[in-house]
Amino acid sequence: MDDWQTVIGIEIHAQVNSKSKLFSSSSTDFGSAPNTQVSLVDAAMPGMLPVINKFCIEQAIKSGLGLNAKINNKSIFDRKNYFYQDLPQGYQISQFKDPIVGEGSVEIEIEGITKTIGIERLHLEQDAGKSLHDQDPNLTFVDLNRSGIALMEIVSKPDMSSSDEAIAYVRKVRSILRYLDTCDGNMEQGSLRADVNVSVRKKGEELGTRCEIKNLNSFKHIGAAINFEVDRQIKIIERGEQVKQETRLYEVVSNKTRSMRSKEDAHDYRYFPDPDLLPLQLEQDWIEKIKKSLPELPDEKKLRFINFYKISGYDAEVLTSDRRISEFFEEVAKNRSSKLSVSWVASELFAVLNKLNLNIENSPVSSSQLGELIDEIENGTISNRAAKEVFEEMCNSEKSVKDIIDDKGLVQISDTSEIEIFINKVLEDNPENVEKYKNGKTKLLGFFIGEVMKATKGKANPGLLNQIVKKKLDN
Amino acid sequence: MLDNLTILEASKLIDEKKVSALEITNSYLKKIEDSKKLNCFITVSHDKAVHAAKETDNRVSKNNRIGPMDGIPLAYKDLFCTKDTLTTASSKILSNFIPTYESTVTNNCINKGAITLGKLNCDEFAMGSTNKTSFYGPVVNPWKSLDSDEELVPGGSSGGSAASVAADLCIASIGTDTGGSIRQPASFTGAVGLKPTYGRVSRWGTIAFASSLDQAGPISKTVEDAAILLQTISGHDNKDSTSSQKPNEHYFSNLNSSVKNLKIGIPKEYMSDDLPLEIQNYWNEGKKILSENGAEIIEISLPHTKTALPAYYIIAPAEASSNLSRYDGVKYGLRTNEKNLIKMYESTRSDGFGDEVKRRIMIGTYVLSSGYYDAYYLKAQKIRSLIKKDFDNVFKDVNAILTPATPNTAFAIDKEEKDPVKNYLNDIFTVPINLAGLPAISIPFGLDKKGLPVGMQLITNSFEEQLLLNIAKNIQDSINFKNEPKCWWK
Amino acid sequence: MEFDKNSTIKLAKLARLSVNDNQLNSLEKDLKSILKFIDQLKEINTEDIDPTSNSLDQKLILRDDIAENTLSNEDLLKNVPESELGFFVVPKVIE
Structure with missing residues (x-):
């Protein structure tokens, strides 16, 4: 395997989070009844004409700037001609020779090593409708609600060489778009899909024939599809055969890719400038204005987190990969221990979100509630261990942090004399171990602390406890 | 009294309450019914028309008439989508299509009170210059040659639009022009046909042939009617990205037929020995009229004409x-x-x-x-850029251009043309104007030896429709042509 | 490449038109005649000339992002040849 190289390029289709479609006023809401968000324009009724959505252009510019890319002052909308049941016009309005956004780049990090992935272009285009093949044995049903929704197609250079890099790239682009709020990045609903071009070659040899795997809508599928495809292509070449250039589909159930039958026809899309639209000319002022409005992006934010909160690169990466998470973290960490904040957000909270399959937006615990909990730890009211119990309760109830602590009686014993009573009792009950300790078996310190904790039902302030036990034994 | 009415005449009759809109409408519906031989209409909107006429009369009785178009019976090329009325583009593929929407052009007319008589036959998807490509069969030109009983083509693609005006089956009509589809049939039938500047009239709801060339325009009996109709149908439409934002003009009230001190260009590339002598003669007569009325005639060159x-x-x-x-x-x-x-x-x-x-x-x-x-x-x-540049250069020196509208007059429907390219040559004088997006008008000059109408074409720079109409009116008033073919079809 | 019968078949396929053998010959002849006619342009020098795809000299007008659903499912499907449960319906497609 070692002498094989994989070459991967990715086209991401990201749905612009506009209220209305790219060339018509129909709503883009997800999940409506079939064919209820279809205008005369979307259905390609005779005599209908496209009128472009200003907001979509703005979002494309914003995304381009976020991808460090060149914004083209003049761009052209072309027709891509082909027949398909989900393409009412018989052509898709897209951008071919003159896209709105030109070359750019993003950085990905794999195991601490940074790599730059080139962006070839970003252009605006119409989404197609949706076909349902499982409703009738002899018929395909077509829903045009998606038809005409604005997509940004982001084309990478073939700069990735593993499924890990491919996933990291898509994650990064998704993260940037979500920071910019130009695409919600919801892969389950299809707001962000990837077409992955994969080829393999022996080291030093020419580029191999590539296959395009269409419409991957989760990171897991991207990884699995690439891994399967690389394996498949290597096996073909090793058998002395040739890889056929084709479009393939990834099938989740079998975890395999297969040739797409409907795409077997040779393509000739006959692109030409859409005569219903004039060239799009952007004023430099508008671009500058958008540039000024850009939020802090993940790379910048990560650096700031490392420097300001003094946290590790790994933690900073985890906390900044998503804009809402980073904002949540900053709300929690404000005027609090960043170490505690990282651990409560990135470990405890994430574990709960994962378990409940929730986004940070629907977190059962708000940032201010989590902050209050950390305050109680910081001021010594509760121990870390008790805090976990409180947190668990917070996830399941509406009760305030204070109420939970009171109800459960979790207030920590921080009174020295009170703790001493418990310690004295434990030392009295275990003279043999006291003797052993004094003879050098200092490891037994943990035993004494454990016994006191047991006796106090975990409520003894661990710092104080440790300090007093040690003092008593060492005397 | 109700024959061969112009919009102005009909409007006056309605205003003065001498005739009701319903009477006028019914007289046209009757004429349409009696003229099926011409095959002008694909759909006659009888009920719609009667209903609208009654509404006009209602307004008139309350002295609330909307304007000169209120109560005027019009008909539309079957390329304009009309709500709840069959719209076919003269194609079998749309032979059952009933739009749920009204095109901007027809809607503008309806809003001004115009009455929709029905939908007019044309070449299929406006592709043709004979009206023979229609799924609904050819339209017959009301004009016939003096020496033959053969049925003649009305030209195309707006053949029904032109023939219905010549046969007085509507007061005026709206057609579309992609390469000459208004001007050529107008010329073949003795009508006035105006193709506005690209972008002057909204294309929304008009079935597209070639989007960067299509433009709707009026076919009428007089230049005045063309002016009123252009005013009615044009203007910015935010549903059409190629609709001009230039404000609409009052073409009719601003009509001024003086051509004094105007410079009129005569492009030498439009002259050829193949051009029938009678067409050459009328062209010369046009120069003479304009010159006598105070314009200066200048020979010009549009070098890329042949490439158009x-x-x-x-x-x-x-x-x-x-x-x-x-x-x-x-x-x-x-x-x-x-x-x-x-x-x-x-x-x-x-x-x-x-x-x-x-x-x-x-x-x-x-x-x-x-x-x-x-x-x-x-x-x-790229050629298109060159052609546009030719015109740009010429319009630095002249105000308008005068050319023949067509290289021939109406010919027999039965004349079979085996080579499609031969048919394409009908558009030779009109096509360059569409490529450059300019406005042009075809105006009847007279009859040839066979008794068939000959039209000339005037061209001005973009959005100079007012000037175009002014010069056209000057010619019209000097010539006094009457578009009244002998009625043989009833 | 010479325009021939195969070119005609290929074009018809691309344009989703079916052409039977009878039509093929006359169609090929017509297309050849048209191509010969438009081939005249090959003699014209267009080097350094910018193409014009629309003669209207105007900036592209931009629409505000306001959503409104103006067409009911019923009106959308008013002219549909075949539909089921509010969907457009076509012969089974295998992807």
Whole structure:
């Protein structure tokens, strides 16, 4: 395997989070009844004409700037001609020779090593409708609600060489778009899909024939599809055969890719400038204005987190990969221990979100509630261990942090004399171990602390406890 | 009293309450009923028309008449989508299509109180210059040759629009012009036909042939009527990205027929020995009239004229091939049942489109296809720049250009043309204007030896429709042509 | 490449038109004649000339992002050849 190289390029289709479609006023809401968000324009009724959505252009510019890319002052909308049941016009309005956004780049990090992935272009285009093949044995049903929704197609250079890099790239682009709020990045609903071009070659040899795997809508599928495809292509070449250039589909159930039958026809899309639209000319002022409005992006934010909160690169990466998470973290960490904040957000909270399959937006615990909990730890009211119990309760109830602590009686014993009573009792009950300790078996310190904790039902302030036990034994 | 009315005359009668809109409408509906031989109408909107006429009369009785168009019976080329009324583009593929929406052009007319008599026959998807490509059969020109009883073509593609005006089956009509489809049939039938500047009239709801060339315009009996109609249908439409934002003008009230000190260009490239002598004579008469009325006649050159027709027959089919992809049997229109999607597409489209449309779709597909795009389509777009530049240069020196509208007069329907290219030559004088996006008008000058109408074409710079109409009125008033063919069809 | 019968078949396929053997010959002849006509342009020098795809000299007008659903499912499907449960329906497609 070692002498094989994989070459991967990715086209991401990201749905612009506009209220209305790219060339018509129909709503883009997800999940409506079939064919209820279809205008005369979307259905390609005779005599209908496209009128472009200003907001979509703005979002494309914003995304381009976020991808460090060149914004083209003049761009052209072309027709891509082909027949398909989900393409009412018989052509898709897209951008071919003159896209709105030109070359750019993003950085990905794999195991601490940074790599730059080139962006070839970003252009605006119409989404197609949706076909349902499982409703009738002899018929395909077509829903045009998606038809005409604005997509940004982001084309990478073939700069990735593993499924890990491919996933990291898509994650990064998704993260940037979500920071910019130009695409919600919801892969389950299809707001962000990837077409992955994969080829393999022996080291030093020419580029191999590539296959395009269409419409991957989760990171897991991207990884699995690439891994399967690389394996498949290597096996073909090793058998002395040739890889056929084709479009393939990834099938989740079998975890395999297969040739797409409907795409077997040779393509000739006959692109030409859409005569219903004039060239799009952007004023430099508008671009500058958008540039000024850009939020802090993940790379910048990560650096700031490392420097300001003094946290590790790994933690900073985890906390900044998503804009809402980073904002949540900053709300929690404000005027609090960043170490505690990282651990409560990135470990405890994430574990709960994962378990409940929730986004940070629907977190059962708000940032201010989590902050209050950390305050109680910081001021010594509760121990870390008790805090976990409180947190668990917070996830399941509406009760305030204070109420939970009171109800459960979790207030920590921080009174020295009170703790001493418990310690004295434990030392009295275990003279043999006291003797052993004094003879050098200092490891037994943990035993004494454990016994006191047991006796106090975990409520003894661990710092104080440790300090007093040690003092008593060492005397 | 109700024959050969112009908009102005009818409007006056209604205003003065001498005749009701309903009486006028009924008289036209009767004439349409009696003139089926001409095959002008695909759909007659009898009930709609009567209803609208009654509404006009209601307004008139309350002295609330909207304006000069209120109560005027019009008819529209069957390329304009009309709400709840069959709209076919003269194609089998749309022979059952009833829009749920009203095109901007027809809506503008309706809003001004105009009465819709019905939908007019035309070449299929406006592709043709004879009206013979219609699924509904050819329209017959009301004019006949003095020496023959042969039925003649009315020209095309707006053949029904022109013939219905000449036969007085409507007071005026609206057509569309992609390469001459208003001016050529107007010329063949003795009518006034105006193609506005590209962008002056909204294309929304008009079935597209070639989007960058299509423009709707009036066919009427007089220049005054053309002015009123242009005013009625034009203006910015935010549903059409290629609609001009220039404000609409009061073409009728600003009509001024003086041509004093205007410079009129005569392009030498439009002259050839093949041009019938009588057309040459009328051209010369046009120069004489304008010159006598105070204009200066200047010979000019439009060097790329000859390239216009081949460039047009690349660009128009290319756009059409894409525009007509939507007729696929899925959403509306004809569908031929097949078990397989591709077969369904192929059967539906082969059954639904006529031969000329298929030829153009295939040529258009060819010139856009991989490996040929640069040599054909891109080349034609560059030629288009050259043609536009020719006109730009000329309009630095002249105010308007006078040319013949067509290289011939109406010919027999039965004359079979085996080579499609021969038919394309009918558009030779009109096509360059569409490529450059300019306004032009065809005005009747007189009859040739056979007794058939001859039209001349005036061209001005973009958005100078007012000047165009002014000069046209000057000529009209000097000539006094009456578009009244002998009625043989009733 | 010479335009021939195969080119005609290929074009018809691309344009989703079916052409039977009878039509093929005359269609090929017509297309050849048209191509010969438009081939005249090859003699014209267009070097350094910018193409014009629309003669209207105006900036592209931009629409505000306001959503409104103006067409009911019923009106959308008013002219549909075949539909089921509010969907457009076509012969089974295998992807």
